[in-house]
Amino acid sequence: MIFDKFTQQCEIHFWDIVIMIAQEEGPVMKLINKSRESSGSRIGTFLLLILIWAAVGFTVGMIFGRLIALIQYF
Numbered sequence: 001m002i003f004d005k006f007t008q009q010c011e012i013h014f015w016d017i018v019i020m021i022a023q024e025e026g027p028v029m030k031l032i033n034k035s036r037e038s039s040g041s042r043i044g045t046f047l048l049l050i051l052i053w054a055a056v057g058f059t060v061g062m063i064f065g066r067l068i069a070l071i072q073y074f
Contacts, residue, residue, distance in 0.1 A: 010067075028052060 021028050035048050 014063075 020026055023029070031052070032045070032048065036045055
């Protein structure tokens, strides 16, 4: 029962952080807007988005991998 509450709290905190980052005033959108102002090219913005989402995917994969490894110990 305690483990269920712990995982629910972790999921709630995770989504709170993702929502905060993805908002229009969040750091990702600020970075995208600044890159658009500085580069102005469509290819540069596309490459920046690929880099950002690759970093996000890598980080989320590492977190889920660690959680799965922890669950296997129980």
